Amino acid sequence: xxxxxxxxxxxxxxxxxxxxxxxxxxxxxxxxxxxxxxxxxxxxxxxxxxxxxxxxxxxxxxxxxxxxxxxxxxxxxxxxxxxxxxxxxxxxxxxxxxxxxxxxxxxxxxxxxxxxxxxxxxxxxxxxxxxxxxxxxxxxxxxxxxxxxxxxxxxxxxxxxxxxxxxxxxxxxxxxxxxxxx
Amino acid sequence: xxxxxxxxxxxxxxxxxxxxxxxxxxxxxxxxxxxxxxxxxxxxxxxxxxxxxxxxxxxxxxxxxxxxxxxxxxxxxxxxxxxxxxxxxxxxxxxxxxxxxxxxxxxxxxxxxxxxxxxxxxxxxxxxxxxxxxxxxxxxxxxxxxxxxxxxxxxxxxxxxxxxxxxxxxxxxxxxxxxxxxxxxxxxxxxxxxxxxxxxxxxx
Numbered sequence: 035x036x037x038x039x040x041x042x043x044x045x046x047x048x049x050x051x052x053x054x055x056x057x058x059x060x061x062x063x064x065x066x067x068x069x070x071x072x073x074x075x076x077x078x079x080x081x082x083x084x085x086x087x088x089x090x091x092x093x094x095x096x097x098x099x100x101x102x103x104x105x106x107x108x109x110x111x112x113x114x115x116x117x118x119x120x121x122x123x124x125x126x127x128x129x130x131x132x133x134x135x136x137x138x139x140x141x142x143x144x145x146x147x148x149x150x151x152x153x154x155x156x157x158x159x160x161x162x163x164x165x166x167x168x169x170x171x172x173x174x175x176x177x178x179x180x181x182x183x184x185x186x187x188x189x190x191x192x193x194x195x196x197x198x199x200x201x202x203x204x205x206x207x208x209x210x211x212x213x214x215x216x
Numbered sequence: 217x218x219x220x221x222x223x224x225x226x227x228x229x230x231x232x233x234x235x236x237x238x239x240x241x242x243x244x245x246x247x248x249x250x251x252x253x254x255x256x257x258x259x260x261x262x263x264x265x266x267x268x269x270x271x272x273x274x275x276x277x278x279x280x281x282x283x284x285x286x287x288x289x290x291x292x293x294x295x296x297x298x299x300x301x302x303x304x305x306x307x308x309x310x311x312x313x314x315x316x317x318x319x320x321x322x323x324x325x326x327x328x329x330x331x332x333x334x335x336x337x338x339x340x341x342x343x344x345x346x347x348x349x350x351x352x353x354x355x356x357x358x359x360x361x362x363x364x365x366x367x368x369x370x371x372x373x374x375x376x377x378x379x380x381x382x383x384x385x386x387x388x389x390x391x392x393x394x395x396x397x398x399x400x401x402x403x404x405x406x407x408x409x410x411x412x413x414x415x416x417x418x419x420x
Contacts, residue, residue: 053249053252053253054249056248056249056252057245057246057248057249060244060245060248060249061245064241064244064245065234065238065241068234068237068241068244069230069231069233069234072233072234072237073230078237078240081237082237082240082241082244085244086244086247086248086251089248090248090251090252093248093252095388098344098387098388111388112388115385115388115390118404119349119355119356120355121404122351122355122381122403122404123354123355126351127354151225151229152225152228152229152232153229155222155225155226155229156229156230156233159226159229159230164404165404170226171230174223174226174227174230175227175230175231175234188389188390188406189406202222202223202226205222205226206222209222
């Protein structure tokens with residue numbers, strides 16, 4: 035039933051306590067929010083945890099959402115803030131093993147077919163400082179504009195542009211260094 | 217690798233790692249909905265109307281300006297009192313002043329033997345919610361309260377002696393530079409405040 039409804043109707047229904055409508059919103063934004071969290075945190079378990087929390091908090095605060103604002107940007111902002119808090123927590127409570135290799139659950143045929151450079155890019159991204167990694171993820175995974183990234187991360191648009199430019203340069207350097215070594 | 221190639225590989229690599237996680241995400245929506253069902257927030261017709269009328273951001277800008285001006289005023293008062301009490305550290309003088317202004321009853325029973333901790337005081341006249349996140353609560357929000365509605369939000373958190381990093385979340389926005397902080401640090405692209413809890417009855 036909710037499949038055919040537009041986003042505003044779903045949000046209004048959610049505000050009226052129709053949790054199933056919120057379930058449809060979650061379905062629509064699940065991958066985008068989870069991908070943001072995974073890109074920021076570089077840890078699948080933490081990303082799932084924070085994505086879940088982001089949707090719970092967004093629902094709990096839905097009455098504060100302003101309809102003239104893009105919903106995706108609003109929910110991304112909540113997720114980004116939660117990620118940042120988790121990273122602060124992880125600084126003092128590091129996990130035993132960071133999941134830099136995310137291919138564990140993939141079937142072998144698919145893993146073989148995957149291009150090696152994708153894996154290297156992900157590993158390099160993990161090593162990038164958060165300040166550069168976050169804008170890159172929002173730009174190239176979530177397809178946000180510079181203006182939207184600035185809004186989500188609460189930093190000036192000029193800083194976003196600088197960090198994306200510098201982040202890409204750092205990534206390229208890392209990949210070239212690795213290529214020279216191998 | 218040229219710029220376009222790098223952007224494409226980055227885009228594909230990020231999408232791929234979400235794809236391979238799709239198995240563990242099955243039932244994600246149901247888990248979210250189940251948790252919400254377990255603790256439904258109070259929402260209703262008024263909230264729906266509020267969403268429908270779509271208020272502007274102008275009010276929020278004004279609110280932040282009031283917060284900033286009030287915070288500056290509190291800082292000046294705190295420093296003035298701190299200067300007049302040379303035997304006490306400035307931060308303690310500021311806290312005592314603000315505590316007296318915000319919640320006089322909280323001073324009762326203070327002194328040696330009382331557990332150490334931090335008193336958080338935030339002047340935020342039009343805020344709907346104020347929380348503090350920090351190294352003492354695993355960066356999970358602890359709500360400040362404004363029971364008398366005077367716009368001064370407070371929280372008292374007993375803590376053992378140590379160094380604590382924190383920031384306030386005022387209506388969802390990060391506010392990392394508390395005028396009462398001992399120092400500030402910059403991490404993850406923004407400021408956080410730092411306060412020290414010392415032993416010997418200087419606490420809450």
